[in-house]
Amino acid sequence: MTLQPQRNLLRAFGRHGVDVVVVGGHAVVFHGHVRATEDVDVVWHRSEAGESSLLAALAAINARWVSNAIDPATGLERLVPVSPAYVRATHLMMLVTDHGFLDVFDYVPGCPDASVADFIRDSVVAADGVRYASLPWLRRMKRAAARPQDLADLEHLGE
Numbered sequence: 001m002t003l004q005p006q007r008n009l010l011r012a013f014g015r016h017g018v019d020v021v022v023v024g025g026h027a028v029v030f031h032g033h034v035r036a037t038e039d040v041d042v043v044w045h046r047s048e049a050g051e052s053s054l055l056a057a058l059a060a061i062n063a064r065w066v067s068n069a070i071d072p073a074t075g076l077e078r079l080v081p082v083s084p085a086y087v088r089a090t091h092l093m094m095l096v097t098d099h100g101f102l103d104v105f106d107y108v109p110g111c112p113d114a115s116v117a118d119f120i121r122d123s124v125v126a127a128d129g130v131r132y133a134s135l136p137w138l139r140r141m142k143r144a145a146a147r148p149q150d151l152a153d154l155e156h157l158g159e
Helices: 006-014 024-030 048-060 084-089 116-121 135-145 147-156
Strands: 020-023 037-044 064-069 075-081 093-095 100-105
Touching: 006 020, 006 037, 006 048, 006 100, 020 024, 020 116, 024 037, 037 116, 048 084, 135 147
Parallel strands: 037 100
Antiparallel strands: 020 037, 064 075, 064 093, 093 100
């Protein structure tokens, strides 16, 4: 599995001053269980300034969301560029970018009442500066989701 698309996405956040924490499959890999994943999942702390920075980072990676409208030229769902209104109104942005699929949460997945600030504070910073969910938080999120992949991840992460 190549991490270059992940690095490109995360570099865009860094260039625009957006603090994100990687969760999901890439966080599982960081904590020692190598498995395939098709997207990058991140949590960010929502604020007015943060929305502007996030929007700039998403524009830099050509982020688009899939609409229900069909493009008559292709017969496929239309991809719509991320806008300020979309960022303000959307708590889970499921996006297509020039570097692959990206899910952006403004809450801790599986823990909607948890403090995002606490979650970010408790994250683990890798040698390259990328923040990952701490192992206790990752286990908590995986237990809450309880999908087959999450349960398999828990087995490999050690409960």
